[in-house]
Amino acid sequence: MTLRRALLASLGLACGGEEPAPAPPPSRFVQTVLDDSPGEPIGLSVLPDARVLHTTRDGGVWLHDAVGGKSLAAQIAVYRHDEEGLQGIAIDPEFALNGWVYLYYSPPLDTVPDDPATELDEGLAPDEGAPATWAAYRGQMRLSRLRFDGSTLDLQSEQIILQVPVDRGLCCHIGGQIDFDAAGNLLLSTGDDTNPFQSGGFTPIDERPERNPAYDAQRSASNTNDLRGKLLRIHVEADGTYTIPEGNLFPPDTSQTRAEIYLMGLRNPFRFAADRRRGVVYIADYSPDARSPLDARGPAGTGKWTIVRGPANYGWPYCATAELPYIDYDFASDESRAPFDCTAPVNDSPRNTGLTQLPPVTSPDVFYSFTPSVEFSELRNGGVAPMAGPAYVYDATNPSPTKWPEEFDGAPVFYEWARDFIAAFHLAPDSTLQRIELLASEVFVDSPIDLEFGPDGALYVLGYGDGYFRANPDARLIRVDGVPTDVVSAE
Secondary structure (H helix, E strand, C coil), X not given: CCHHHHHHHHCCCCCCCCCCCCCCCCCCEEEEEEECCCCCEEXXXXXXXXXXXXXXXXXXXXXXXXXXXXXXXXXXXXXXXXXXXXXXXXXXXXXXXXXXXXXXXXXXXXXXXXXXXXXXXXXXXXXXXXXXXXXXHXXXXXXXXXXXXXXXXXEEEEEEEEEEEEEXXXXXXXXXXXXXXXXXXXXXXXXCCCCCCCCCCCCCECCCCXXXXXXXXXXXXXXXXXXXXXXXXXXXXXXXXXXXXXXXXXXXXXXXXXXXXXXXXXXXXXXXXXXXXXXXXXXXXXXXXXXXXXXXXXXXXXXXXXXXXXXXXXXXXXXXXCCXXXXXXXXXXXXXXXXXXXXXXXXXXXXXCCCXXXXXXXXXXXXXXXXXXXXXHHHCCCCCCEEEEEECCCCCCCCCCCCCXXXXXXXXXXXXXXXXXXXXXXXXXXXXXXXXXECCCCCCCCCEEEEEEXXXXXEEEEECCCCCCCCCCCCEEEEEEECCHHHHHHC
8 A cells, every 4th residue: 555545544535535434323322231240141031120130040040230239039949951940030010019020940850960060961861762761851841930029039939830841851942931911911932842963953853762752843842732842821810820811822622732832833932022012922933953955854944033923833843934844854764755744734753642733834024044144134144043032112201311212112122142143123014024223233242142121221131151051251241221312413
């Protein structure tokens, strides 16, 4: 570069005497770290006074104030192996009156324990065995609620609401988000509880009788008589029991079904959010690991985000979308058969306890794989770990100077655990996706794992950090404030 070109470049001028390049737009957000050592963070819930409860997988429920103060609100006894432990947390819609806090966790029971302090995997279940082998690994995930007294959770007040049977000792897919819709119905996401690592990154449907049942997702996600791989929808009553609201996938008393099921055919719907204004649910589902499609097995791994307007089957483990079927594969003979029929899927697994004929597959609104998407290029490329967050509700009467800008009113937040970004999905008046606005240049969190808007209009975000099943040094609890309009304008 010549001296003249270097001088012009330093002044922001092109060689032809053009005007300086425009300055980047002022940031609309500012981040504040509330906790730089949150353990292995899993879920959070913001209280009406803007304090935050967050869970750690080892059973901790932590309470944070606005200036970084932190105290242990409860220590829940949990079973821990791979993903299991303490998962989701939510407060009751009438929390100000009743103080109920909801938790989803793995109670210890008498399951073969695993010692996290050792490098051994004492709790690992075998890959093969006789039917009696699996009895020692049958467990449950528990949905409960406990009273919060302002600083701690009362463990003696626990009401057990719902138990989801699971197969322990093998990874993965627990799900575990809790939310409430406008009618006060409780929604709970559950994963398919299926090991994904011995099916080539495609669909795990190993029906061999000697295999651990956890290698066959047909026993769970596509089983109409099982609570796993679902979005459940119930109404919790005053005594902690629950009833079934109208409009779920299967009417009560339908043979070989569970009436709690609202959505089925989900792999690991780790994060979802109910939009009480629009009357819809935003849900994301994790992708299998195949980086490329294979004629003998099916499509590449596909992550999904969708606007749920009613009960539906989303296809797993038979279809990635309504147009992307997997191939029926025989693990015993290592032979591929025909593609599954996404218009009329059939569950004929010997482990299926539900209906054989399943509802047709519903396609998501957004889907993408490991390579850049043509339809949704804003999502970049990389790992596939989609998270569906809540829609922002702008309130002009809210005196908080750090509420998010009005331009985000009604936009659900989307976040990507593997790609380290947060985005706003702007919707049209008819609740269809209009455009995707990536906020990566203004907001950064390392592996965002849960987030929620507070009463101050700020976004509270848990960052898991890089690594698995451990407390990562880059894990954080962060508050993302909106910058007041007059400050942005002054910049």
